[in-house]
Amino acid sequence: MQPLLLGIFQYIGPNGTVGSSWQHPDDTSAEFTTLSHWTSLARKFEDAGLDFLFLADSYGFPALDGRLIPASVREGRGIPHGDPMPLVSALAAVTEKLGFILTTSTTVEPPAANARRFATLDHFTDGRIGWNIVTGSSGGTAAALMGKELIRHDLRYDMADDYVDVSLTLWEGSWEDDALVLDREAGVYADPDKVHLVHHEGPYFRTDGILNLPPSPQRTPLLVQAGASGRGREFAGRNAEAVFVGGGEPTVVAANVRGIRESAVAAGRPADSVKILVGALLITAPTAEEAWAKHAEMLAMSTDEGAAAIYAGNTGIDLLALDPDKPISQTRTEMGQSNLERYLGRDGQAAPLVRDVLENFRRTGINGSVFVGSPDDVADRIEEFVAATGVDGFLIQPHLTPQTYDDLIELLLPVLRERGLASAEYSGDTLRERFFPEGGPHLPETHRGHAFRVGR
Numbered sequence: 227m228q229p230l231l232l233g234i235f236q237y238i239g240p241n242g243t244v245g246s247s248w249q250h251p252d253d254t255s256a257e258f259t260t261l262s263h264w265t266s267l268a269r270k271f272e273d274a275g276l277d278f279l280f281l282a283d284s285y286g287f288p289a290l291d292g293r294l295i296p297a298s299v300r301e302g303r304g305i306p307h308g309d310p311m312p313l314v315s316a317l318a319a320v321t322e323k324l325g326f327i328l329t330t331s332t333t334v335e336p337p338a339a340n341a342r343r344f345a346t347l348d349h350f351t352d353g354r355i356g357w358n359i360v361t362g363s364s365g366g367t368a369a370a371l372m373g374k375e376l377i378r379h380d381l382r383y384d385m386a387d388d389y390v391d392v393s394l395t396l397w398e399g400s401w402e403d404d405a406l407v408l409d410r411e412a413g414v415y416a417d418p419d420k421v422h423l424v425h426h427e428g429p430y431f432r433t434d435g436i437l438n439l440p441p442s443p444q445r446t447p448l449l450v451q452a453g454a455s456g457r458g459r460e461f462a463g464r465n466a467e468a469v470f471v472g473g474g475e476p477t478v479v480a481a482n483v484r485g486i487r488e489s490a491v492a493a494g495r496p497a498d499s500v501k502i503l504v505g506a507l508l509i510t511a512p513t514a515e516e517a518w519a520k521h522a523e524m525l526a527m528s529t530d531e532g533a534a535a536i537y538a539g540n541t542g543i544d545l546l547a548l549d550p551d552k553p554i555s556q557t558r559t560e561m562g563q564s565n566l567e568r569y570l571g572r573d574g575q576a577a578p579l580v581r582d583v584l585e586n587f588r589r590t591g592i593n594g595s596v597f598v599g600s601p602d603d604v605a606d607r608i609e610e611f612v613a614a615t616g617v618d619g620f621l622i623q624p625h626l627t628p629q630t631y632d633d634l635i636e637l638l639l640p641v642l643r644e645r646g647l648a649s650a651e652y653s654g655d656t657l658r659e660r661f662f663p664e665g666g667p668h669l670p671e672t673h674r675g676h677a678f679r680v681g682r
């Protein structure tokens with residue numbers, strides 16, 4: 227088996243992803259507003275040789291019918307949530323190899339503003355940046371915050387395709403590779419024949435101008451996507467080099483993985499040109515008993531109300547207002563659909579009852595797979611899961627910060643390395659080369675973005 231890609235899932239808020247673990251006496255995540263909290267975590271991840279830190283984001287927050295959900299505020303779930311973008315420069319300054327993947331939504335800022343910010347970060351990180359392209363999980367509240375209406379689900383993805391086109395036009399089309407001259411004696415900074423105005427007029431976005439920066443190490447950041455709805459998978463097939471999928475039953479994850487690879491092939495790309503990483507919580511300790519005790523402690527901090535608030539923020543669906551004894555399939559949403567679709571029965575199976583969905587969501591959070599046990603147990607489960615689903619790596623959810631990471635680094639990683647499941651050292655200078663060691667720092671020829679390149 228190939229070494230797995232291993233990234234850490236975090237967001238700028240108090241943890242965790244299952245339950246409110248900030249309240250645990252050993253948890254430091256309530257210090258999320260201090261820079262030193264993040265710089266010490268980033269150093270820890272780099273020292274351990276982990277591939278990247280993913281910072282999730284959304285302008286949205288849990289609310290229903292125009293009202294805040296008390297449990298969300300009381301338990302610190304979905305509120306508060308800060309902006310990851312300003313953090314990355316500070317983290318880049320204290321690390322050399324760790325990659326950073328950041329979420330921004332295609333429904334919030336104009337594409338040229340977003341493209342410029344990512345290009346600047348690609349310079350400052352020496353090519354260690356990736357963009358998780360989402361259409362927005364908490365779309366309703368994010369739209370209202372920006373003074374806009376919620377755009378319908380599939381239309382959001384149509385707009386996202388056009389948004390990516392604008393971004394690729396700017397990143398790939400403005401500067402030729404050798405446009406930067408920097409000749410001090412001649413007083414030539416750049417060659418005017420090699421810097422180009424670009425023009426894009428799509429169905430939703432228009433731009434006339436340039437990306438006002440010389441080419442960065444990757445030009446286009448590593449393109450990542452995280453929405454697993456049918457339309458989301460189609461978008462991923464066209465655009466994404468990596469996809470984050472939610473965990474859960476291996477059969478459901480395997481179907482998702484197949485769907486994404488088929489979408490890539492339908493878009494004229496090789497099936498393996500997309501790396502797929504699954505969100506998972508890894509709880510380990512020297513013995514299985516101790517690990518299960520940690521799991522029980524985690525569940526004791528996870529309430530129905532807190533779980534329902536996060537679910538509502540993501541999907542717009544209030545599980546606590548639905549009949550607990552009816553199947554979830556009675557419901558539809560124009561907000562994020564992955565966390566509904568993951569519960570709709572597949573292959574003729576009946577959809578679960580609302581009460582079972584709430585309990586499952588309370589226990590597993592938005593990303594679904596929970597592996598608990600001794601380091602060998604967890605490594606066994608990881609191996610089985612990878613064989614059953616075809617995923618290329620894991621996006622590791624926080625439980626207790628930093629304890630979950632210490633357990634991972636001290637107990638689990640050595641076992642994974644022994645089995646050849648985790649790489650022992652960093653390869654490649656840029657994040658793209660970390661994901662695709664056989665390729666270079668730029669978009670490959672098989673990606674449609676390659677055609678946007680000026681002076682090829």
Ligand SMILES: Cc1cc2nc3c(=O)[nH]c(=O)nc-3n(C[C@H](O)[C@H](O)[C@H](O)COP(=O)(O)O)c2cc1C
Nearest residue numbers: 282283329363452453455458471472505562563564
């Ligand atoms: C591991 C993982 C990370 C995600 N990170 C984000 C994020 O940072 N921001 C966001 O809006 N959605 C994120 N999502 C996706 C949302 O859950 C949601 O499904 C999506 O934004 C809406 O698209 P969909 O309708 O295709 O599901 C993530 C999903 C997964 C599995």
